[in-house]
Amino acid sequence: KAGVTQTPRYLIKTRGQQVTLSCSPISGHRSVSWYQQTPGQGLQFLFEYFSETQRNKGNFPGRFSGRQFSNSRSEMNVSTLELGDSALYLCASSLQTKDIQYFGAGTRLSVL
Amino acid sequence: ELKVEQNPLFLSMQEGKNYTIYCNYSTTSDRLYWYRQDPGKSLESLFVLLSNGAVKQEGRLMASLDTKARLSTLHITAAVHDLSATYFCAVGMNYGGATNKLIFGTGTLLAVQP
Numbered sequence: 691k692a693g694v695t696q697t698p699r700y701l702i703k704t705r706g707q708q709v710t711l712s713c714s715p716i717s718g719h720r721s722v723s724w725y726q727q728t729p730g731q732g733l734q735f736l737f738e739y740f741s742e743t744q745r746n747k748g749n750f751p752g753r754f755s756g757r758q759f760s761n762s763r764s765e766m767n768v769s770t771l772e773l774g775d776s777a778l779y780l781c782a783s784s785l786q787t788k789d790i791q792y793f794g795a796g797t798r799l800s801v802l
Numbered sequence: 803e804l805k806v807e808q809n810p811l812f813l814s815m816q817e818g819k820n821y822t823i824y825c826n827y828s829t830t831s832d833r834l835y836w837y838r839q840d841p842g843k844s845l846e847s848l849f850v851l852l853s854n855g856a857v858k859q860e861g862r863l864m865a866s867l868d869t870k871a872r873l874s875t876l877h878i879t880a881a882v883h884d885l886s887a888t889y890f891c892a893v894g895m896n897y898g899g900a901t902n903k904l905i906f907g908t909g910t911l912l913a914v915q916p
Contacts, residue, residue: 721902733890733906746901780844787900788833788852793845 692717694783694794701799708769711797715762715783722764723791724756727778736779739764740787768799776801804829806893808907815881815914823910825874825891833894834874835904836865838887845890848876881914888912 695714703709715722724736735748739758756766762783768775778798782791805828815821825834833852837845849858851867851874858865862885864877874891888911892904 723902723904725904725906732908733892735903735905738902740900740902746895746903748903782845782902784902787902788894790847790850791835791902791904792847793837795844 694781694792696779696781696794696797698797699795701797702802703771703799704802705771705773707771708767709771709799710765710767711779711781711799713764713766713781713783713794715764715781716785716792719783719785719792720762721784721787721789721791722758722762723782723784724764724766725780725782726750727780727796728776733780736766771801773801775799804831804893804895804905806891806905806907808891808910810910811908812911813913815878815912817882817914817916818880820880821878823876823878823889823891823912825876825893825907827872827874827893827905829872830869831872831893831895832869834867835892835894836874836876837890837892839890839909840887848889878912881912883914883916886912886914 723738738746753769758764778796780796781794784791807826836848849865854869856867862879888909891907895903
């Protein structure tokens with residue numbers, strides 16, 4: 691059974707650009723959550739989608755957005771990149787609420 | 803907002819020794835997770851604890867949950883080098899309906915020395 695797949699694995703962007711990250715959950719999982727991991731702030735919740743609906747959102751500026759498609763794949767977008775957006779972005783999927791959340795390998799974003 | 807505190811932040815252990823990592827959280831929750839992260843890697847699920855008094859064991863690791871004290875522990879028995887990693891606890895949010903939002907602790911960097 692394939693795990694959570696995140697693409698791309700690495701990205702280098704410059705300030706002001708925008709970026710789109712992709713996450714394919716485990717087959718059958720309808721819940722997808724996104725987290726940002728940085729050395730200074732640790733792991734912080736970005737947003738969560740369930741059956742194409744955003745169910746929860748973390749305390750991030752509006753430059754961070756996401757969506758989920760009918761096949762449960764999810765994308766997150768960051769517009770007008772700032773240096774502080776450099777981080778490891780992790781996607782997690784689960785079958786139902788309160789189930790184990792399985793994490794993908796992450797996308798490492800570097801903003802120069 | 804729910805806060806999760808882990809201690810210690812850094813733990814240097816000798817092989818063969820036992821130790822415990824503590825995870826305290828500030829408000830009621832009905833689920834707690836433990837994850838392991840190796841350098842440059844993603845998070846690997848270790849345990850899910852769903853009820854008061856829950857205890858789960860896998861190899862040299864044992865996790866427990868006391869929901870009344872809002873405390874979970876991860877006990878390491880007879881540590882080996884392969885256990886060196888960062889360990890995170892994460893608490894599930896319990897408000898406003900169903901959600902998978904997790905609040906993570908700061909992580910404990912475990913270094914097992916030969």
